[in-house]
Amino acid sequence: MTLTTLLRRSLLHRRSRSLSALTALTVSAAIATALLTLYASLDQKLHKEFRSFGANIVLTDPNLSANPNSDYLAQTTVGGGARVVPFAYAVATTDRGTPVVVVGTDLAAVRIMDPWWQVKSWPEQDSSGIDRGVLLGEKAAGFIADERHLKFTYGTNTLSIQPDVAVTHLQTGGEEDSRIYMDLAAFCALTITDVPPEGGQGAHCIRPTVLEIQIPGGTQAVENALTRLHQAFPAAQIAPIRQLVQGESQIVDRTHSLMFAAVLLIALTVAISVLSTLSASVLERRRDFALMKALGSPASHLLRLFLLETLALALAGVALGYLLGSLAAYTISQLNFGTPTYPRLSVLPIALALNLIIAALAATLPLRALRDLQPAAILKGE
Numbered sequence: 001m002t003l004t005t006l007l008r009r010s011l012l013h014r015r016s017r018s019l020s021a022l023t024a025l026t027v028s029a030a031i032a033t034a035l036l037t038l039y040a041s042l043d044q045k046l047h048k049e050f051r052s053f054g055a056n057i058v059l060t061d062p063n064l065s066a067n068p069n070s071d072y073l074a075q076t077t078v079g080g081g082a083r084v085v086p087f088a089y090a091v092a093t094t095d096r097g098t099p100v101v102v103v104g105t106d107l108a109a110v111r112i113m114d115p116w117w118q119v120k121s122w123p124e125q126d127s128s129g130i131d132r133g134v135l136l137g138e139k140a141a142g143f144i145a146d147e148r149h150l151k152f153t154y155g156t157n158t159l160s161i162q163p164d165v166a167v168t169h170l171q172t173g174g175e176e177d178s179r180i181y182m183d184l185a186a187f188c189a190l191t192i193t194d195v196p197p198e199g200g201q202g203a204h205c206i207r208p209t210v211l212e213i214q215i216p217g218g219t220q221a222v223e224n225a226l227t228r229l230h231q232a233f234p235a236a237q238i239a240p241i242r243q244l245v246q247g248e249s250q251i252v253d254r255t256h257s258l259m260f261a262a263v264l265l266i267a268l269t270v271a272i273s274v275l276s277t278l279s280a281s282v283l284e285r286r287r288d289f290a291l292m293k294a295l296g297s298p299a300s301h302l303l304r305l306f307l308l309e310t311l312a313l314a315l316a317g318v319a320l321g322y323l324l325g326s327l328a329a330y331t332i333s334q335l336n337f338g339t340p341t342y343p344r345l346s347v348l349p350i351a352l353a354l355n356l357i358i359a360a361l362a363a364t365l366p367l368r369a370l371r372d373l374q375p376a377a378i379l380k381g382e
Helices: 003-013 015-040 042-051 062-066 070-078 107-113 184-191 219-232 242-284 286-294 299-337 347-371 375-379
Strands: 057-060 083-093 099-105 131-137 151-154 157-160 166-171 179-183 210-214 237-240
Touching: 015 242, 015 299, 015 347, 057 219, 070 083, 070 210, 070 219, 083 107, 083 184, 099 107, 099 151, 099 184, 107 179, 151 184, 157 184, 179 184, 219 237, 242 347, 299 347
Parallel strands: 099 179, 131 166
Antiparallel strands: 057 210, 057 237, 083 099, 083 151, 083 210, 131 179, 151 157
């Protein structure tokens, strides 16, 4: 009888034990595959999620107003993957005579950078690219007498918002609730003055003095961007939003540690389960092994047969576990991040090595018992 025939009959003879060990090894490989597949794209997906929280660097410099292309310069400095949104500030008077902070910005860019802002309906751009709308902070809306006919006064200038312009409320729970946001073109029309800036000529309006910058990547990417920005804007006050940058780094690191700990804990649990199954299998078949040994089968032959059984179960568990784990990673990523994570062949060798280690550790005690088996005592019923 060949070794292959013995192996097949041995696995099929104790189907419940073989199925139990196969299930445990399949679960191990599936979970390891799922976690490692998610781990491979974890940084990218978590950084993408953190980008929805807004800017992570704020650049403030009154001299920016002298350079109308400061946002383009900042964009070029930090790289194409970053987002830069300019902000200009002025204190205007509403139709109630109440002072309010009015902010000129690129509303379309703010919508992309700050999707967490609670806005019922974002303004749409007209054919010239100007945002036809105004965002009223929840608190600032209380300073307005008639939202259908908005009117602001700045110095000697009065800006009346046309009735066809969309006006919607903004709520963030922060200082934005006390401000009114409008397109830079409308803001410039409100703040234009005939008094030229120092060293300038002709009429001018208030230009952006603050740039909010969103850098993709972790802490190191933000630090590198800060260095380049300090070189490009030596007189500017440039500060990272520490809560966001540090929080992002800590969450990514903790998630890494949690996934590693989960893999190790599951591997240990599976090893114990497989150990129990293999030990029970040896005890159930000890008379068979004793008879084979009494008939002259060398101990190495029995040990090799038992190891091949364990190896076959481990390989089958990896094959099934890789498929199930890849499907689980795809589903988890789609549900939690909105984008799928596709199977990675680079995960397969790791899952295989993990299952082989589990199988080897679980087979250690049963192999020792099999090696020390005494045919005479077993066959006598002792």
